[in-house]
Amino acid sequence: PTITRREDYAPPAWRIPDISLAFDLDADRTRVRAVLKVERAGDGPLVLDGDDLDLKSVAVDGRVLGEGDYTLADGKLVIPIPGDAATVETLVEIAPAANTKLMGLYASGGNLCTQCEAEGFRRITFFPDRPDVLSRYSVELKADKARYPVLLSNGNPVASGDLADGRHFARWDDPFPKPCYLFAVVAGDLRALEDSFETMSGRHVKLGIWVRPGDVEKCRHAMQALKDSMRWDEVHYGREYDLEVFNIVAVDDFNFGAMENKGLNVFNSKYILADAETATDADFDAVAAVVAHEYFHNWTGNRVTCRDWFQLSLKEGLTVFRDQSFSADMGSPAVKRIEDVRALRAAQFQEDAGPLAHPVRPESYIEISNFYTATVYNKGAEVIRMAATLLGPENYRKGTDLYFARHDGEAATVEDWVKALEDGGGTDFGQFRLWYSQAGTPSVTADLAYDAAAKSATLTLAQAVPDTPGQSKKAPMHIPLKIALFGRESGSLLGPEQLFQLRSASATMTFENVGEPPVLSINRGFSAPVTVETKRSAADFAFLSAHDDDPFARYEAMQQLMMDRLVDAVKTGGTDAAPLVEAVGRTIRNQALDHAFIGESILLPTETMVAERLGANVDPDAVHTAREGLRRALLEGVGRETWAALHAGLSDGVYDLSADGKGRRRLKNVALGYLFADADDGAVAAAEAQYQAATNMTDRIAALGLLVDTDAPARERVLQDFYERFKGDALVLDKWFTAQALATGEGALEKAIALSAHPDFTIRNPNRFRSLVGALAMNQFVFHRKDGAGYRFVADKLLEVDAINPQTAARFIAPFGRWRRMEDARAAMMRAELERIVAAPGVSRDTFEMASKSLA
Ligand code: B3K
Ligand code: ZN
Numbered sequence: 001p002t003i004t005r006r007e008d009y010a011p012p013a014w015r016i017p018d019i020s021l022a023f024d025l026d027a028d029r030t031r032v033r034a035v036l037k038v039e040r041a042g043d044g045p046l047v048l049d050g051d052d053l054d055l056k057s058v059a060v061d062g063r064v065l066g067e068g069d070y071t072l073a074d075g076k077l078v079i080p081i082p083g084d085a086a087t088v089e090t091l092v093e094i095a096p097a098a099n100t101k102l103m104g105l106y107a108s109g110g111n112l113c114t115q116c117e118a119e120g121f122r123r124i125t126f127f128p129d130r131p132d133v134l135s136r137y138s139v140e141l142k143a144d145k146a147r148y149p150v151l152l153s154n155g156n157p158v159a160s161g162d163l164a165d166g167r168h169f170a171r172w173d174d175p176f177p178k179p180c181y182l183f184a185v186v187a188g189d190l191r192a193l194e195d196s197f198e199t200m201s202g203r204h205v206k207l208g209i210w211v212r213p214g215d216v217e218k219c220r221h222a223m224q225a226l227k228d229s230m231r232w233d234e235v236h237y238g239r240e241y242d243l244e245v246f247n248i249v250a251v252d253d254f255n256f257g258a259m260e261n262k263g264l265n266v267f268n269s270k271y272i273l274a275d276a277e278t279a280t281d282a283d284f285d286a287v288a289a290v291v292a293h294e295y296f297h298n299w300t301g302n303r304v305t306c307r308d309w310f311q312l313s314l315k316e317g318l319t320v321f322r323d324q325s326f327s328a329d330m331g332s333p334a335v336k337r338i339e340d341v342r343a344l345r346a347a348q349f350q351e352d353a354g355p356l357a358h359p360v361r362p363e364s365y366i367e368i369s370n371f372y373t374a375t376v377y378n379k380g381a382e383v384i385r386m387a388a389t390l391l392g393p394e395n396y397r398k399g400t401d402l403y404f405a406r407h408d409g410e411a412a413t414v415e416d417w418v419k420a421l422e423d424g425g426g427t428d429f430g431q432f433r434l435w436y437s438q439a440g441t442p443s444v445t446a447d448l449a450y451d452a453a454a455k456s457a458t459l460t461l462a463q464a465v466p467d468t469p470g471q472s473k474k475a476p477m478h479i480p481l482k483i484a485l486f487g488r489e490s491g492s493l494l495g496p497e498q499l500f501q502l503r504s505a506s507a508t509m510t511f512e513n514v515g516e517p518p519v520l521s522i523n524r525g526f527s528a529p530v531t532v533e534t535k536r537s538a539a540d541f542a543f544l545s546a547h548d549d550d551p552f553a554r555y556e557a558m559q560q561l562m563m564d565r566l567v568d569a570v571k572t573g574g575t576d577a578a579p580l581v582e583a584v585g586r587t588i589r590n591q592a593l594d595h596a597f598i599g600e601s602i603l604l605p606t607e608t609m610v611a612e613r614l615g616a617n618v619d620p621d622a623v624h625t626a627r628e629g630l631r632r633a634l635l636e637g638v639g640r641e642t643w644a645a646l647h648a649g650l651s652d653g654v655y656d657l658s659a660d661g662k663g664r665r666r667l668k669n670v671a672l673g674y675l676f677a678d679a680d681d682g683a684v685a686a687a688e689a690q691y692q693a694a695t696n697m698t699d700r701i702a703a704l705g706l707l708v709d710t711d712a713p714a715r716e717r718v719l720q721d722f723y724e725r726f727k728g729d730a731l732v733l734d735k736w737f738t739a740q741a742l743a744t745g746e747g748a749l750e751k752a753i754a755l756s757a758h759p760d761f762t763i764r765n766p767n768r769f770r771s772l773v774g775a776l777a778m779n780q781f782v783f784h785r786k787d788g789a790g791y792r793f794v795a796d797k798l799l800e801v802d803a804i805n806p807q808t809a810a811r812f813i814a815p816f817g818r819w820r821r822m823e824d825a826r827a828a829m830m831r832a833e834l835e836r837i838v839a840a841p842g843v844s845r846d847t848f849e850m851a852s853k854s855l856a
Helices: 213-237 281-296 309-330 333-352 374-407 414-425 538-547 551-572 578-589 595-601 607-614 620-638 640-649 659-678 681-693 697-707 713-726 730-741 748-755 766-778 789-802 806-810 816-821 824-839 845-855
Strands: 014-024 030-040 046-049 054-060 071-073 076-079 085-094 104-108 111-115 135-144 150-153 156-162 167-178 185-188 191-198 204-211 245-251 264-268 443-451 456-464 479-487 498-502 506-511 518-522 531-534
Touching: 046 085, 054 076, 111 245, 111 264, 135 150, 135 185, 150 167, 191 213, 204 213, 213 245, 213 281, 213 309, 213 374, 245 281, 264 281, 281 309, 281 659, 281 697, 309 333, 309 374, 309 414, 333 374, 333 551, 333 595, 333 607, 374 414, 374 479, 374 498, 443 479, 443 518, 456 479, 456 498, 479 538, 498 506, 518 531, 518 538, 538 551, 538 578, 551 578, 551 595, 551 607, 551 620, 578 595, 578 620, 578 640, 595 659, 607 620, 607 816, 620 640, 620 659, 640 659, 640 681, 659 681, 659 697, 681 697, 681 713, 697 713, 697 730, 713 730, 730 748, 730 766, 748 766, 748 789, 766 789, 766 806, 789 806, 789 816, 789 824, 789 845, 806 845, 816 824, 816 845, 824 845
Parallel strands: 014 135, 204 245, 245 264, 443 531
Antiparallel strands: 014 030, 030 085, 046 076, 054 085, 071 076, 104 111, 111 185, 135 167, 150 185, 156 167, 191 204, 443 456, 456 506, 479 498, 479 518
């Protein structure tokens, strides 16, 4: 397969300032007429990309070309054009209903919709499918009015009306030049939740969220999030919305979360539809975060777009940072930071430590769809967060203002972004740029020495960046570390927090007037995406978990305490949980802490996190045993009555979506989880009672998620009940599959495999596929079952879906890529599955790239 390299970038030879598209829409056969105004910008013929298009005719300046006048091979339509400008017209036919890749124009639930990023536009018409070709679009849609009463595209609506034979049309103009990956069309039987927004300059924008007729009421949370994001972007970045309308459409069949098409976002319905009965608190938060993310792309992605796909983090890292900041402002910043760091560690740290590690700005790819990764998105966001920390709020804002002023209407690079921050913020990011080019999670070691006589403390810091595929011998990074010392005796802060910039391989930092033995608090707020190794003891972590005033650091101390216990239990069978039990007990009794924070900090690290920490020769059974053992030790140690009282005290039946309401449910369900550690009759009864009495999905699914792990009769009762209640609701049925795929009890794998034959299971819907197969691959204990049956099942399903939808399939390679960390027998079986996948006849380039790199 061909490799695309960053260093090979060349500007386009032709500009296309204008394009008009006319669609004759039909699920089986859609005709697309494209008229391109082309202007020469370099040498050579006009080269247009096309994939799976049935070309009917090509004309240049009104003259229809014969077969000898152009060439069409390997997805390229090459048209020699003698002069410097021309009008090129093509007519193609496409088959949306047969499009199982869900890229280009496809059918979902009887409606038609598009997905073009990254390279889907070429499946709609012939065009230079690259983000640095920006055009003004004018679009005409024609379709049967009864089947497709709603016709939407980008930009502003300019005309609509009836045609003969029960058909109708709509015309849309988008005045803002855009790359083709932001193009969208939707046709279907949809209803809108409508609203409006007055922008900061007093313009009125018509808002619509389009869904199935029965789902309109489930769009209220998304609509509020949209209006909140529009205001937030004005206040925090000075960015105003620019069209007369903003539409969102929710579809059930979608390869990922959502898409920021100009003025017409298309969403996976999972990130729009929400009400108390069907969506958890986490679902509500995800809806708001994704709505905000896609809205924020209007400036970071659309008005300023990417020059080439190696610059992807320019829009994605920045937009993730913006949506994280928005969610923090709308809810609890401390809890949001904890959740974001947990997600980063679970996905990105693993990626950075494995065979698929790559820099935030990658150097090469086979298939760009494989690079929508946690590194590009989440580490990219951390890099911008560090830049903002180093600049401070005012200078960061000067930098972003300059970025928009300089690059509005352009296709920019990561370098343009960093330069704007430097020039606007008045700093030098020379060394800081390494965050974009060097892969791997830096590790920082910190050693604190105290001289009681001199009343001084010395902190010795050192950094190292691990080797990653294709990169070794790395230069030291520019790492902003927020640091503070606490007095062991007084329990209070010894001087203000400091921002230390670690820029060399090692450095020291001295603290004067330290009148008592200090305890180190480092990387507060998770100021840098690094791992920190210190010689701090269990007592130090217990101390910090009680005294640190930085919520993240306090959370982190408890997590370290737990992680150290778990690692010790796996390695030596050690069982001394006393300091941890004491710390957890103290935390849950602390009235000054909010419920959500307590819930997060007393949650045990996942089995996957423990495996990652062990690093090598992992036996997932031993990890499971150790973690379950610690869970029971906390049940007994803190006391069953304490957990039961905590659970009961928070079960007051009040439901609202305030931060406090969500926090109460969070802690209540964490308490139920501990009560369930030995799944005795009392715990099973409590969980079943909660399931039955639940007034909302958060409480109901939490109880179900515990009950699936028992073989008590309650298990089948609640599963059956849940199915009957929600079988008509695809998103909720996904939860039913997921809960079972995450179970770890007797015969869990056989039960999951049996579910793949359930009439409601299908590999055609990505959400459903992920709900079962994706969840199973995340279930470390079961996926890694000793006999290799988990690997076999996931690999079989992955290959099955690869034949129809490569993008969805390729995502499931990563769990196999962890083979190097496993004990020998499992490692060999995982490798064997990867080899089978690489050698499978007809394997997609998406899956081939991921699997072959995972073997290396
Ligand atoms: N930009 C899209 C992601 C497209 C993924 C293509 N494989 C959604 C987002 O990040 O906002
Ligand atoms: Zn995005």
